[in-house]
Amino acid sequence: MTNVLIIENDSIVAQELKMMIEQAGLGFTVCDVIHSVVDARVWLMTNKAPQLIFCDVQLADGLGFDIFSNMPVVAPVIFCTHDGDYAFKAFENYGIDYLLKPLSPEKLRRSLLKFAQLKELFGEENALTKRPASSPVTYRNNYKTSLLVYYQDKIIPISLDKLDFIYYNNYQVSVYAQNARYETRDTLNNIITTLNPKDFFRANRQFIIHRKAVTSIQQYFGRKLLIGIASPTPEPVIISKANATDFLKWVEGMHYQAPLPMLLENARLVN
CATH class of the missing domain: 2.40.50.40 (OB fold (Dihydrolipoamide Acetyltransferase, E2P))
Incomplete structure (x- = not known):
């Protein structure tokens, strides 16, 4: 199973997204649902990293991009929003896809398949997915010189x-x-x-x-x-x-x- 974290401002939309992800039949399961920038940052620092993140762009306390400020890459991100103006910034912030709301099962399935294909292409032999289960997010050792x-x-x-x-x-x-x-x-x-x-x-x-x-x-x-x-x-x-x-x-x-x-x-x- 592939663990997915949902970061979504609207709790009803979040539950609908959770249901669509788990009913897509592609082996994805939602590990948690978070509703704000601050709560998402705390969650990512204190829990095992998910393998995929669905992130709303416009949250109550800021933009979804703020979550990944000053943090290492923890997982690929699929950004979701009503506004198409943030697409370029999404791909600057670890985004692998950009979905416009309202989401449909068909659009969601295509996005999940895209992630699965990238996962198969690049494999999981990397530091992001090989952390111990109890290990929170930590900084990388291969910093720029x-x-x-x-x-x-x-x-x-x-x-x-x-x-x-x-x-x-x-x-x-x-x-x-x-x-x-x-x-x-x-x-x-x-x-x-x-x-x-x-x-x-x-x-x-x-x-x-x-x-x-x-x-x-x-x-x-x-x-x-x-x-x-x-x-x-x-x-x-x-x-x-x-x-x-x-x-x-x-x-x-x-x-x-x-x-x-x-x-x-x-x-x-x-x-």
């Missing part, structure tokens, strides 16, 4: 050891390394999943920072932290009160995995 960026109409690799921070503003992601600025077509959400959490921290919705670039830490309003960076930043780097303790531990090298409070706060961020 360089990042491809655009500079003077060329694509060049930048060593992550040289990187100071990555900055998002007005739909543009910029990479700053040794006082030089480069552009990338990727999103912060996708980039952070490829970086070693020992070295990189998602400070807020604008910044990913390298630990070596941190030069000072000051108390800020509301028990937040103001972070000094080795090279000039376009705006101040602020760590929220909720993430302050985890950030200090990260600076000291006390743990390498993004803690639950940080992930829960970032679940509400839209990149």
